[in-house]
Amino acid sequence: MRKSFPAAALTVITMVVGAASATAQSPAVNAARIEAAVKSSWPQAPTDWKERLVQDETMAACSQYKNSPPRTVADAIVAREKAAIKYPADGKLMGDWKKGEKLAQSGYGRRFTDYPPRTENGGNCYACHQLAKAELSFGTLGPSLLEYGKIRKFAEADVKAVYERIYNPHAAVPCADMPRLGAGGHLSIEQIKDLVAYVMSPDSPVNK
Numbered sequence: 329m330r331k332s333f334p335a336a337a338l339t340v341i342t343m344v345v346g347a348a349s350a351t352a353q354s355p356a357v358n359a360a361r362i363e364a365a366v367k368s369s370w371p372q373a374p375t376d377w378k379e380r381l382v383q384d385e386t387m388a389a390c391s392q393y394k395n396s397p398p399r400t401v402a403d404a405i406v407a408r409e410k411a412a413i414k415y416p417a418d419g420k421l422m423g424d425w426k427k428g429e430k431l432a433q434s435g436y437g438r439r440f441t442d443y444p445p446r447t448e449n450g451g452n453c454y455a456c457h458q459l460a461k462a463e464l465s466f467g468t469l470g471p472s473l474l475e476y477g478k479i480r481k482f483a484e485a486d487v488k489a490v491y492e493r494i495y496n497p498h499a500a501v502p503c504a505d506m507p508r509l510g511a512g513g514h515l516s517i518e519q520i521k522d523l524v525a526y527v528m529s530p531d532s533p534v535n536k
């Protein structure tokens with residue numbers, strides 16, 4: 329009895345160490361189970377929305393690593409998503425901030441009650457960000473964007489960064505919590521320009 333105790337303890341330690349190294353080597357999650365769970369999450373999805381239940385390469389990689397991909401995977405995501413950004417043909421990144429304000433306040437689009445689409449999709453920015461001072465109701469998942477343009481002296485480089493962030497946040501933050509509003513086909517280039525103006529224009533209430 330006295331002899332077998334340490335032996336048993338050693339076996340337990342070996343098993344624990346073995347399990348830990350197996351976790352480090354094998355994938356963090358079961359990709360096939362995730363794929364199946366996503367696909368079965370909305371059986372009544374309209375046919376032309378079914379493609380939304382298929383993860384693309386970036387989504388699959390983010391699922392695989394629970395949104396904390398190793399460096400090489402993170403770099404690949406940034407490179408791929410950067411390459412997917414489309415810019416306005418006229419080169420102007422800012423549109424009409426008044427239209428942008430309405431889009432920032434609108435959460436319309438792609439919810440199950442929004443089918444078939446009856447109006448343009450919104451940006452839903454206030455669900456996650458504070459923007460204009462007068463708006464008291466906003467989510468806090470994302471950082472406050474109050475005076476975002478003013479703080480950055482309305483610099484052109486920041487105008488471009490905001491355009492890119494709205495178009496495809498994974499190009500800046502791999503496995504971002506912010507949706508790919510442009511790359512995902514939720515907002516048009518014109519709408520994104522209006523939203524950029526809302527965040528970056530000196531005339532916008534965001535910067536007053």
Ligand code: HEC
Pocket residue numbers: 432451452453454455456457469470471473490493494497501504505506507509523527
């Ligand atoms: C579902 C939540 C969500 C929505 C909706 C959302 N964002 Fe974000 N946003 C985030 C989060 C979270 C971050 C911080 C980085 C990250 O994890 O993606 C962020 C970062 C940003 C940044 C960079 C801030 C910085 O640190 O410099 C800007 C600019 C921005 N968002 C603008 C917008 C605009 C404009 C809209 C609407 C078109 C919007 N976001 C919609 C969650 C969201």
